[in-house]
Amino acid sequence: MHSSLLPRRSFLLAAAAASLVLAGCGSSSPDHPPIVFVHGNGDTAALWQTTAWRFESNGWPRDRLYAIDVPYPLARDDDTVAQPGRTSAAEHMAFLKAEVDKVLRATGASQVVLLANSRGGYAVRNYIQNGGGDRTVSHAVLGGTPNHGVWAIPGFREGSEFSGTGPFLTRLNAPKNAAGDEVTGPVRWMTVRSDSNDKFAQPDGVWIGQPGTPTNVTAAGPELKGAQNVVFPRIDHRETSFSAVAFDATYRFITGEAPIRTDIAAESAxxxxxxxxxxxxxxxxxxxxxxxxxxxxxxxxxxxxxxxxxxxxxxxxxxxxxxxxxxxxxxxxxxxxxxxxxxxxxxxxxxxxxxxxxxxxxxxxxxxxxxxxxxxxxxxxxxxxxxxxxxxxxxxxxxxxxxxxxxxxxxxxxxxxxxxxxxxxxxxxxxxxxxxxxxxxxxxxxxxxxxxxxxxxxx
Known part of the structure; x- marks a missing residue:
């Protein structure tokens, strides 16, 4: 795997600059680490289909791409209270850990890359911080993960994973070093967010059923101190992971190189x-x-x-x-x-x-x-x-x-x-x-x- 990475800073990238499309298929990278895709709240592995195709179109072997499917993908309303058909933060993390272990055994690799959308980023952060993932993960990319909450309202639904003032995110976001970094080393981290169009990073509570109520969260809520934080204009919550521009930024972050193409190459069969x-x-x-x-x-x-x-x-x-x-x-x-x-x-x-x-x-x-x-x-x-x-x-x-x-x-x-x-x-x-x-x-x-x-x- 190439170790050259972009500097860790926030910046605004125009979508046009990220749409590099060249002829041909294949990658100049000599090594392709296994990539594990982690879907979001209520979602499914199927959402990663086009992202996997883009990696394949750049020479990534299909047998090095894994998308997990959490059996019950919805978070509990209150993480401390059992709720049929929903997973706690601990169960979510344990499922991810077990899947990563399977991938490591199947591939013989010592580390994986984790790509997560939305709530999936919570499991990734929890696994790296508390489940041993600091040893088994080289790079973590979080698309649209509400890292500082969908809301941060003291006293309002603080038992939820999505509360920025609740115990789950408070622990994850605690400073890890004297610089105040919120990410756990030595893993390399990147976040991808919208400049203003993510429904779960809004200053008003309209999308949580509280219109007119300040959430105390801004469009910058998905960013993490110590990560490379990438911003794209007008992309929405899911496009932070599943769009061509998100793929371009992710590929560059993992490999240190631009992808050959961001469109999808057709197969003959x-x-x-x-x-x-x-x-x-x-x-x-x-x-x-x-x-x-x-x-x-x-x-x-x-x-x-x-x-x-x-x-x-x-x-x-x-x-x-x-x-x-x-x-x-x-x-x-x-x-x-x-x-x-x-x-x-x-x-x-x-x-x-x-x-x-x-x-x-x-x-x-x-x-x-x-x-x-x-x-x-x-x-x-x-x-x-x-x-x-x-x-x-x-x-x-x-x-x-x-x-x-x-x-x-x-x-x-x-x-x-x-x-x-x-x-x-x-x-x-x-x-x-x-x-x-x-x-x-x-x-x-x-x-x-x-x-x-x-x-x-x-x-």
Whole structure:
């Protein structure tokens, strides 16, 4: 691994300066340490799919890239109080430690690089400070981690991990040396944040249900003293990890070199895989709740079809039909780049969920899928169609978006939501979502017969 690093200081980088794209694929780095990707609160390993592809497109071996999937990814409301279907800070850290140990055994490496988004950065910091990670981690990159809290209001929900005045963050942020550094050495640290557009680094409490209440947190909340702190204009909370500019900064930090490319190089043949997960404490039990989990949904049925990019209609018989087993794994499926797909999930207690995606340029085992449930308010709709962007939010002031030919309604300013839903009528027909140049076309399906449609943006 190259040891030359950028200086540890805060600076503003224009997005254009970080979009270096050159021809070819491969890396001049002679060594590629294993990288472990750590997702955020309520999220899934699947969000790292495009980041992994960018590393691969720069010559990083696929078998040196690992994305963990916390079974119950939501934090407790109060970290000291057990809460079904949620993980404590200690459980989160222990899970990460166990996964890192697996990676070290599998690769024979002595150290890993940790890349984390949002709450995932808490587990990384806790592991390095308190779990032995100071010996097993060379570099840590935290994207959008609310290191000084989503709020820092004395007396307000201080049992939460996200309280800047609570015991968890107070301990993590305690000075580590005479210089007052908040990071634990000898690990090299970088944070990536937005200049103003991260919903969890806002001075007003609107995104925590307290509009008009000062949070005592600013856009600089994710920064850490002693780290290299990188700022990009207008990126949102998830783009701090999953965008091309975040990849560029991360690659430079790890290797000391610019990446050859920040776009994604297509492969001549694509092998897709992943798992089907559910909702609630028990994925298979609709009565157990509707919160996210990353546990398998045994018995779920999956069908995958190639689709016409112009109409979303199926172009032939199913490429794959499978009922998943106890592990939830649905593949593998060999397909071609440039072909869009429809993934259809059927499971007891869920709506038949049609997920349309534009073409997938590279192989991946992070095509994780989750069926939806229909809300009571939507059951009388002709059809239910959602534009969803898992790797970023929707910002009407920044993004060019269309859903069924019109700007999505009800999307608030400030990059605060990752989806927009409509209930179109007119029977089964093509329907398109467009987001900053990416276009996904699907078909409407009847809600009365228990169908929902997701048009998923990859970027």
């Amino acid at each position: 694509v092998v897709l895989n992943g798992k089907i997960t559910g909702l609630g404490l028990n994925s298979s039990d609709p009565a157990s709740g509707s919160f996210s989990n990353n546990r398998p949904l045994p018995g779920a049925q999956l069908e995958v079809y190639a689709t016409d990019p112009a109409t979303g209609a199926r172009t032939g018989t199913a490429l794959l039909k499978k009922a998943v087993g106890a592990d939830g794994i649905w593949g593998p499926l060999t397909t071609q780049p440039g072909v869009p797909h429809e993934f259809v999930i059927s499971a007891l207690g869920y709506a038949t969920t049609h997920i349309y995606r534009s073409s997938l340029p590279r192989s991946s085992d992070l095509i994780h899928l989750r069926p939806e449930r229909i809300a009571d308010a939507d059951k009388t709709a002709d059809s239910i169609v959602t534009l969803t962007r898992p790797r970023g939010y929707l910002d009407p002031a920044r993004d060019k978006m269309l859903l069924d030919g019109a700007a999505p309604v009800g999307v608030p300013a400030g990059a605060g939501v990752a989806s927009a839903k409509i209930k179109p009528s007119g029977g089964q027909r093509p329907i398109a979502a467009e987001f900053n140049g990416e276009r996904v076309v699907g078909q409407t399906w009847p809600a009365a017969q228990g169908h929902v449609v997701l048009l998923e943006i990859s970027q």
